[in-house]
Amino acid sequence: MKVAAAKYPIDAPADFEAFAHKQAHWLDEAHALGAQMAVLPEYLSLELAATFDVDVRGDLHASLAATQRYHGAWLALFSRLARERGMHVVAGTFLLDNRGGRYRNRSYVFAPDGSHVWQDKLRLTGFEKGTGVIESGDELKVFETGGVRSAVSVCYDSEFPLPVRAQCEAGARLLVVPSCTDTEAGATRVRVGCLARALENRCFVAQSVTAGEAPWSPALDVNTGEAALIAPMDVGLPHDGMIVQTRGDQHWAVATLDFAALEASRAHAQVANDRDWAAQYFPSVARARVVRAA
Numbered sequence: 347m348k349v350a351a352a353k354y355p356i357d358a359p360a361d362f363e364a365f366a367h368k369q370a371h372w373l374d375e376a377h378a379l380g381a382q383m384a385v386l387p388e389y390l391s392l393e394l395a396a397t398f399d400v401d402v403r404g405d406l407h408a409s410l411a412a413t414q415r416y417h418g419a420w421l422a423l424f425s426r427l428a429r430e431r432g433m434h435v436v437a438g439t440f441l442l443d444n445r446g447g448r449y450r451n452r453s454y455v456f457a458p459d460g461s462h463v464w465q466d467k468l469r470l471t472g473f474e475k476g477t478g479v480i481e482s483g484d485e486l487k488v489f490e491t492g493g494v495r496s497a498v499s500v501c502y503d504s505e506f507p508l509p510v511r512a513q514c515e516a517g518a519r520l521l522v523v524p525s526c527t528d529t530e531a532g533a534t535r536v537r538v539g540c541l542a543r544a545l546e547n548r549c550f551v552a553q554s555v556t557a558g559e560a561p562w563s564p565a566l567d568v569n570t571g572e573a574a575l576i577a578p579m580d581v582g583l584p585h586d587g588m589i590v591q592t593r594g595d596q597h598w599a600v601a602t603l604d605f606a607a608l609e610a611s612r613a614h615a616q617v618a619n620d621r622d623w624a625a626q627y628f629p630s631v632a633r634a635r636v637v638r639a640a
Contacts, residue, residue, distance in 0.1 A: 350381035355558040358396035388526040390438030428456035467500035505539035514547035533571035551576040
């Protein structure tokens with residue numbers, strides 16, 4: 347499967363039509379590169395806050411409420427774009443009003459037939475907790491995507507091993523990570539999480555990122571990082587785990603992921619973190635004890 351992960355610069359679209367035109371242009375680029383799956387970044391829906399007046403776009407709570415009017419059009423847009431291009435499209439995330447002003451950070455995955463599934467972000471950052479209105483998801487999923495079993499881990503979720511492990515034990519071999527970070531430290535944390543999850547589970551990881559500055563937005567004001575496709579670090583695979591990553595103004599990190607080769611690499615692996623995972627669970631290491639040197 348050829349996968350494209352976006353390094354997506356945040357703009358200020360004048361209206362939904364301008365936003366839709368941008369999405370079509372970006373997915374046309376990915377399609378022209380041969381991608382069968384395209385991955386857009388976390389908080390993509392907040393770019394639509396630019397379509398409102400200054401008082402709304404500059405207020406996170408007001409912009410979250412206002413963007414709900416676009417939810418139906420969002421689903422219709424990405425369903426159509428995926429269907430017309432015959433691609434799987436991970437449409438970043440949409441902050442969706444789940445119950446009376448409580449929002450879920452939801453990642454929709456659209457299939458080439460236009461249907462969709464979704465995964466909510468499970469773990470919240472300090473920023474998200476601080477809003478007082480964003481809540482965590484409560485369900486962990488794995489999806490069939492073009493003969494490959496995939497899972498979504500939204501940004502901060504990629505830094506936690508156990509949920510991703512559960513997804514991989516359910517058969518996921520591609521972990522998709524839509525992300526948005528505003529500092530170099532944040533970008534490094536997510537990248538390290540992606541590398542660690544690839545190592546532990548012998549899976550590929552596709553990380554998309556936001557880029558550039560949007561001073562009009564309280565959530566997307568500064569954006570850092572590079573999009574990347576990542577593999578386990580072992581024989582026959584990149585020694586540093588990096589298959590490809592964006593540089594400079596590149597829009598997409600694109601590569602063909604060979605899942606048959608990934609499975610075959612198990613026979614010659616130098617380490618087998620995925621198979622040895624259960625070896626961590628034995629009574630003598632369930633709890634550490636303090637000892638004193640003589």
